[in-house]
Amino acid sequence: MTDIALTQAVREQIEIPLLPGMASGKPAEQIARRRSLRTVGLFAGIGGIELGLERAGHQCLQLCEIDRSAQAVLRERVICNPRLNRGADDIEIVSDVRELAASAAIPVNTELLAAGFPCTDLSQAGKTAGFDGAQSGLIWSVLELLGKREVPWLLIENVPNMLRLGRGQGFRLLLQRLEALGYRWAYRVVDSRAFDLPQRRQRVLLVASKDGDPKDVLFADDAGHFGGEPWGWSGETACGFYWTEGVRGLGWAVDAVPTLKGGSTVGVPSPPAIILPGGALVTPSIEDAERLQGFRKGWTLPAEQVAKRGFRWRLVGNAVSVPVARWVGSRLARPGVATQTCVREVGLTEPLPDAAWSEGGAMLTAAISRWPKRPSQPRPLADFLTDAGQPLSHRAAAGFYKRATERSKLKFPAGFLEVVRRHVEATAAG
Numbered sequence: 094m095t096d097i098a099l100t101q102a103v104r105e106q107i108e109i110p111l112l113p114g115m116a117s118g119k120p121a122e123q124i125a126r127r128r129s130l131r132t133v134g135l136f137a138g139i140g141g142i143e144l145g146l147e148r149a150g151h152q153c154l155q156l157c158e159i160d161r162s163a164q165a166v167l168r169e170r171v172i173c174n175p176r177l178n179r180g181a182d183d184i185e186i187v188s189d190v191r192e193l194a195a196s197a198a199i200p201v202n203t204e205l206l207a208a209g210f211p212c213t214d215l216s217q218a219g220k221t222a223g224f225d226g227a228q229s230g231l232i233w234s235v236l237e238l239l240g241k242r243e244v245p246w247l248l249i250e251n252v253p254n255m256l257r258l259g260r261g262q263g264f265r266l267l268l269q270r271l272e273a274l275g276y277r278w279a280y281r282v283v284d285s286r287a288f289d290l291p292q293r294r295q296r297v298l299l300v301a302s303k304d305g306d307p308k309d310v311l312f313a314d315d316a317g318h319f320g321g322e323p324w325g326w327s328g329e330t331a332c333g334f335y336w337t338e339g340v341r342g343l344g345w346a347v348d349a350v351p352t353l354k355g356g357s358t359v360g361v362p363s364p365p366a367i368i369l370p371g372g373a374l375v376t377p378s379i380e381d382a383e384r385l386q387g388f389r390k391g392w393t394l395p396a397e398q399v400a401k402r403g404f405r406w407r408l409v410g411n412a413v414s415v416p417v418a419r420w421v422g423s424r425l426a427r428p429g430v431a432t433q434t435c436v437r438e439v440g441l442t443e444p445l446p447d448a449a450w451s452e453g454g455a456m457l458t459a460a461i462s463r464w465p466k467r468p469s470q471p472r473p474l475a476d477f478l479t480d481a482g483q484p485l486s487h488r489a490a491a492g493f494y495k496r497a498t499e500r501s502k503l504k505f506p507a508g509f510l511e512v513v514r515r516h517v518e519a520t521a522a523g
């Protein structure tokens with residue numbers, strides 16, 4: 094299928110969604126500015142960004158992803174999209190971003206480059222080699238590519254720890270390199286819970302542009318600080334935590350699961366644990382984990398053609414939550430009006446704030462929350478889950494309980510350890 098045919102298919106078959114708050118109170122010229130961008134997805138994984146962008150009306154031209162199991166998912170779920178009348182050969186998957194950068198072989202009409210690059214060297218759980226790391230350092234291939242090919246818009250996604258690692262110097266260097274290439278930029282930490290997903294997942298979105306104002310994409314929506322991080326827990330709501338932790342951290346989340354991760358402290362991708370109202374201690378099914386990221390059930394099933402079932406946890410944990418990508422895509426399609434006024438300039442050695450933008454070579458802090466939207470229908474985690482889940486194994490529960498009671502200095506929520514202890518006892522015979 095040609096680009097032109099695809100564009101028509103996209104325009105005819107995708108209904109560009111209007112998110113709450115986008116339709117009202119905007120000047121007519123803003124509404125007319127809705128557009129569909131031609132995109133290239135680097136580090137595409139299982140297509141969280143690509144699916145969200147397509148749902149917002151953008152058109153994917155090319156993908157880049159090195160992992161074979163992720164490629165299998167992209168081929169069956171993103172490329173062969175019957176709604177878009179697309180077949181397996183309609184979008185090319187390039188394997189290695191370094192080769193793509195060296196050859197600069199992206200379509201000439203690319204308008205948006207999306208790159209949720211590996212967090213392996215940036216996340217707290219990772220090796221923290223930072224932007225010099227073999228994996229996270231692949232972001233420099235993206236910059237190499239942008240130096241060779243003019244692309245008006247860029248979307249980058251990664252973990253908030255990149256703002257803190259090495260006092261944010263690696264991230265500042267990335268921003269400086271973008272400015273040197275002629276981009277304006279804005280970034281913001283966003284929480285997936287704002288998008289009706291009971292997963293406490295915070296990620297940095299960075300939008301850079303030569304064409305428009307990234308502030309009008311990232312800062313046009315703000316629901317204000319919504320919900321805290323409650324430590325207290327009554328037992329009447331579900332709570333999530335990492336059974337692999339328990340000494341220095343817990344990954345505690347009330348009425349939500351903690352961030353689904355591609356790796357864990359025990360070296361393999363592992364599901365979090367959930368205590369359900371009534372006290373059952375379970376791990377969610379992989380299908381519910383897919384839904385907790387905004388995919389439909391079974392999205393990563395094609396990965397099982399080339400990898401073990403457990404590997405799907407890594408793919409899901411690495412992904413960008415689909416509604417988050419859809420929101421930023423909707424704002425790329427039709428920017429709003431950033432209401433931010435400068436709070437103050439961020440000094441060169443100061444810690445980086447959660448949200449900022451570039452203006453005249455300076456970095457300005459934005460006073461904006463992590464919640465672009467207020468969840469439309471707060472839905473308890475227990476109601477969100479569609480599968481009963483697997484009881485946490487005796488070994489996992491006993492290991493956690495031992496760590497938590499013998500080696501930890503954490504103060505656990507009242508009643509929590511008692512639920513774990515009862516589960517350890519109840520599963521002992523099996």
Ligand SMILES: C[S@@+](CC[C@H](N)C(=O)[O-])C[C@H]1O[C@@H](n2cnc3c(N)ncnc32)[C@H](O)[C@@H]1O
Nearest residue numbers: 136137138139140141159160189190209412413
């Ligand atoms: C954080 S994940 C991206 C997830 C993706 N945005 C999604 O929603 O599923 C980073 C991805 O980069 C891929 N990757 C790592 N090295 C790569 C390389 N040299 N070239 C292309 N992709 C690479 C990994 O396989 C992984 O899927």
